[in-house]
Amino acid sequence: MHIFQPKHVKLNKKDEEKLLVELNISKTQLPKIKKEDPAIQEGCEIGDIIKIERKEGDKIHNYYRVVI
Numbered sequence: 001m002h003i004f005q006p007k008h009v010k011l012n013k014k015d016e017e018k019l020l021v022e023l024n025i026s027k028t029q030l031p032k033i034k035k036e037d038p039a040i041q042e043g044c045e046i047g048d049i050i051k052i053e054r055k056e057g058d059k060i061h062n063y064y065r066v067v068i
Contacts, residue, residue, distance in 0.1 A: 007053040008039045011064075016049045019064065033065035040067065 011019065020026065033040060033050055040050055044067050052063040 005039060008041065009051045010041055010044050011049045011051055027066050030064055030066040032068045035067050
């Protein structure tokens with residue numbers, strides 16, 4: 001990981017459920033990220049949700065992906 005790479009964080013089950021209810025979607029509707037992607041943490045399994053924090057100026061935007 002280097003300074004230009006956005007932060008990738010695995011959500012816990014409680015946060016996953018909260019996100020899916022908040023967005024009114026299912027996991028299958030989220031964009032995908034491969035388990036082999038070098039940006040995600042070790043220990044991520046298929047079906048986990050990853051939060052990606054991208055910084056633009058002084059704002060942080062969150063994006064979500066499901067591991068496939």
